[in-house]
Amino acid sequence: MPPKKAFKKGCRKNDKSNYERRPAWQEHTPANQNFEAYYKAQNILSPEEWDEFMKFAKELLPTSFRITGNKSTAKDLNEHIKKTYIPILSEAKLDGVQLAPPRQLEWYPDGLAWQLNLTKTQIRKSPEFKRFQNFLVYENEAGNISRQEAVSMIPPLLLKLEPHHSAVDMCAAPGSKTAQLLEALHADPAKEPTGLVVANDSDNKRAYLLVHQTSRLPSPNIMVTNTDATSFPNIYATDETTGSRKKFLFDRVLCDVPCTGDGTVRKNLEIWSHWTANNGNGLHSLQLRILNRGIQILKPGGRLVYSTCSMNPIENEAVIATALKENPDMTLVDAAQELPQLKRKEGIKDWKVNTSRDAIEFGDREALLAAATDERERSRIQDKLPKSMWPPTKEDADALNLERCLRVYSHQQDTGSFFIAVLEKKATEEVVKETKPTETEIETETTEGQVKRPVSPSAQSERPQKRVKKDEPTAEKGKVKPDSTFREDPFSYMEENDDEVKGMVDYYKFHESFPKHNLLVRNPNQQAGRTIYLTSNLVRNILHSSDYTRLRLISSGVKLFVKQDNQKAYAEEEKEGENRCKWRVTNESVNFVKKYLPKESILSGTADDLRSFVEHYHPVISSIGGEDGKLRDILQNVKSGSHIVEFSLDNGENGLSQPVYVPLWKSKTSVSMMVDKKERSALSLRLFGEDVSEAGRKQAEAQKKREEKMKTAIESGQQHWPGHEKPVETPDESSAEQTAQPSETPAPEATETPQPKVE
Numbered sequence: 001m002p003p004k005k006a007f008k009k010g011c012r013k014n015d016k017s018n019y020e021r022r023p024a025w026q027e028h029t030p031a032n033q034n035f036e037a038y039y040k041a042q043n044i045l046s047p048e049e050w051d052e053f054m055k056f057a058k059e060l061l062p063t064s065f066r067i068t069g070n071k072s073t074a075k076d077l078n079e080h081i082k083k084t085y086i087p088i089l090s091e092a093k094l095d096g097v098q099l100a101p102p103r104q105l106e107w108y109p110d111g112l113a114w115q116l117n118l119t120k121t122q123i124r125k126s127p128e129f130k131r132f133q134n135f136l137v138y139e140n141e142a143g144n145i146s147r148q149e150a151v152s153m154i155p156p157l158l159l160k161l162e163p164h165h166s167a168v169d170m171c172a173a174p175g176s177k178t179a180q181l182l183e184a185l186h187a188d189p190a191k192e193p194t195g196l197v198v199a200n201d202s203d204n205k206r207a208y209l210l211v212h213q214t215s216r217l218p219s220p221n222i223m224v225t226n227t228d229a230t231s232f233p234n235i236y237a238t239d240e241t242t243g244s245r246k247k248f249l250f251d252r253v254l255c256d257v258p259c260t261g262d263g264t265v266r267k268n269l270e271i272w273s274h275w276t277a278n279n280g281n282g283l284h285s286l287q288l289r290i291l292n293r294g295i296q297i298l299k300p301g302g303r304l305v306y307s308t309c310s311m312n313p314i315e316n317e318a319v320i321a322t323a324l325k326e327n328p329d330m331t332l333v334d335a336a337q338e339l340p341q342l343k344r345k346e347g348i349k350d351w352k353v354n355t356s357r358d359a360i361e362f363g364d365r366e367a368l369l370a371a372a373t374d375e376r377e378r379s380r381i382q383d384k385l386p387k388s389m390w391p392p393t394k395e396d397a398d399a400l401n402l403e404r405c406l407r408v409y410s411h412q413q414d415t416g417s418f419f420i421a422v423l424e425k426k427a428t429e430e431v432v433k434e435t436k437p438t439e440t441e442i443e444t445e446t447t448e449g450q451v452k453r454p455v456s457p458s459a460q461s462e463r464p465q466k467r468v469k470k471d472e473p474t475a476e477k478g479k480v481k482p483d484s485t486f487r488e489d490p491f492s493y494m495e496e497n498d499d500e501v502k503g504m505v506d507y508y509k510f511h512e513s514f515p516k517h518n519l520l521v522r523n524p525n526q527q528a529g530r531t532i533y534l535t536s537n538l539v540r541n542i543l544h545s546s547d548y549t550r551l552r553l554i555s556s557g558v559k560l561f562v563k564q565d566n567q568k569a570y571a572e573e574e575k576e577g578e579n580r581c582k583w584r585v586t587n588e589s590v591n592f593v594k595k596y597l598p599k600e601s602i603l604s605g606t607a608d609d610l611r612s613f614v615e616h617y618h619p620v621i622s623s624i625g626g627e628d629g630k631l632r633d634i635l636q637n638v639k640s641g642s643h644i645v646e647f648s649l650d651n652g653e654n655g656l657s658q659p660v661y662v663p664l665w666k667s668k669t670s671v672s673m674m675v676d677k678k679e680r681s682a683l684s685l686r687l688f689g690e691d692v693s694e695a696g697r698k699q700a701e702a703q704k705k706r707e708e709k710m711k712t713a714i715e716s717g718q719q720h721w722p723g724h725e726k727p728v729e730t731p732d733e734s735s736a737e738q739t740a741q742p743s744e745t746p747a748p749e750a751t752e753t754p755q756p757k758v759e
């Protein structure tokens with residue numbers, strides 16, 4: 001039977017080379033002659049440094065993670081790692097050899113990012129590190145930490161997003177940088193930000209992954225869109241003071257473009273065997289078009305960060321130099337001092353372009369065109385090797401300050417390699433108009449708001465392009481073709497005087513400031529179905545003035561309430577004259593909802609109470625808590641339905657100095673904590689030092705059974721683990737612990753909130 005197709009992780013879409021017919025366990029040799037020949041010729045590093053770089057490039061990448069910065073618990077969690085884990089890990093030994101404890105990334109603000117440089121086998125074999133890894137997995141799943149490659153954390157930091165800024169992440173999936181942007185937007189937990197984050201990706205499946213990923217950091221200020229960034233539609237917003245419709249530009253734009261990813265060879269080993277110089281050539285035009293569109297939707301005075309995880313100048317400086325020449329209102333910013341501890345190299349000002357299809361051969365474009373024997377060959381050169389790939393003159397390169405680009409290499413601080421350029425747009429509109437008269441008008445809008453595909457003058461081939469990529473708009477000027485691939489339910493806002501809205505305001509006793517006007521539903525008639533979302537004012541102003549179908553908006557805001565249809569219980573209580581509310585507060589919205597509640601509407605509980613909720617999904621009220629029993633008594637008497645409890649849990653060691661708020665659902669005789677099982681486990685681990693949840697107990701039992709089976713198998717002389725084909729001690733470390741790693745992109749089913757008990 002032929003081996004299964006394995007999908008190669010990476011950025012490039014629709015690339016057939018992504019599907020490889022090779023067994024998943026086959027090793028990729030970390031070497032590629034063309035890769036070495038190409039980069040040595042590019043002179044990106046001195047020969048000595050290149051050797052040093054290659055030494056690191058061939059080693060596996062250390063694990064890195066960062067604490068979710070905006071959570072009020074971020075500092076606590078960091079202290080918890082420092083005080084509880086580091087002392088133990090600093091003593092940990094394996095076979096008598098000291099293991100290196102995790103270390104903080106010195107360049108990351110507030111020391112909130114860490115790096116761990118041990119193999120999976122070392123972690124598995126060391127009880128201390130295994131426990132630490134367990135903690136990381138849980139906290140990752142609860143959204144309190146994020147596993148992310150260290151160098152990938154740089155671009156959002158250099159974007160310098162503030163809570164009043166609006167930002168668009170043009171190529172956002174799977175969303176690790178979007179998460180950082182959301183954290184920056186909500187940097188002050190005491191204040192609602194006025195800004196916005198639009199997370200966009202052209203790949204439909206990956207865009208839905210973004211919806212899941214961003215829900216880990218619930219925000220009313222988020223919009224997730226699924227468009228081609230090269231033709232990102234114009235956005236309009238209603239001006240709150242004048243009521244007029246205005247074109248909306250972004251304060252911040254992140255272009256983390258699709259790339260060859262050769263800076264990630266330490267993680268994506270298959271790149272070693274797939275790498276060719278032509279891969280970079282093939283992406284150059286797309287990268288340039290994305291950057292140019294990003295520049296167009298950037299506000300004067302705004303900041304744009306362009307980044308790739310590739311070292312190839314064709315994907316990097318060539319794109320930046322061309323965009324700067326085409327947009328004289330843009331300048332490269334010297335951003336090195338914004339992260340002073342980050343080791344980096346300057347951008348390069350001269351490079352070579354590979355012009356051969358198969359080998360490495362550097363050539364001159366004009367000479368190639370002159371030597372072309374027929375029109376076909378000439379067209380091929382014009383198409384595949386646009387002028388924009390070649391370096392500018394020395395004077396131009398100096399004038400553009402290409403040295404201000406940031407190149408980060410693996411050997412500099414034991415990371416992956418990355419390229420970052422920080423650009424700013426001059427502040428006045430006049431400058432923009434004056435300096436851009438020759439630029440091709442890249443976007444033509446018809447009266448109906450149709451967008452034509454943007455074309456960058458330099459990236460555009462000299463002959464008409466016939467081949468149009470599938471996911472790019474192909475509509476002719478003046479005609480509007482409905483987008484049949486877009487099938488999202490409509491977005492509409494509820495009326496403030498809607499009976500459902502009045503009912504929930506009455507039930508929860510919301511303050512006057514509760515934003516009733518920002519309650520979003522997914523149907524055209526403004527009626528609440530199963531879910532009510534909360535968005536910010538700015539999102540509402542945009543949705544009032546922009547066409548969500550053109551934006552291909554797939555989600556927005558935070559899931560505030562879900563309908564709890566427990567008709568039987570309602571009927572009984574309605575008989576008793578209770579004011580019922582079938583809208584249940586979700587775990588992701590609890591921190592928003594609590595801001596609009598009077599103090600007396602929030603119940604308070606102790607660690608003992610919380611233990612009851614963690615241990616059982618639906619504890620009966622009489623069994624809740626310990627001796628004190630205050631919450632138990634309150635719960636006996638409050639109405640059935642949704643409630644919020646504040647738990648103050650600080651014992652000086654558990655890193656929970658801030659109160660934890662959770663939503664409860666009270667049924668007639670029992671109460672359920674509406675928190676998904678991963679978050680229960682994380683909370684339990686931090687509070688009680690073990691996972692006392694039902695899921696945790698089951699997992700521990702299963703593990704115990706596995707270990708017993710294994711012991712019996714070993715004692716009875718069996719060579720293999722029962723149910724496994726491989727021996728216990730496999731030389732391939734990469735397989736066994738893979739599932740225990742905290743995932744950078746957790747699967748949508750990773751979270752699971754219990755259903756309230758129907759009694």
Ligand SMILES: C[S@@+](CC[C@H](N)C(=O)[O-])C[C@H]1O[C@@H](n2cnc3c(N)ncnc32)[C@H](O)[C@@H]1O
Pocket residue numbers: 011012013152170171172173174175176177178200201202203206227228229230256257258259290
């Ligand atoms: C380098 S990855 C982005 C990684 C992401 N910024 C992060 O940090 O998690 C590039 C992304 O660009 C998307 N992409 C490719 N072509 C695109 C286009 N024309 N418009 C928008 N997104 C595109 C891919 O689907 C992929 O998710």
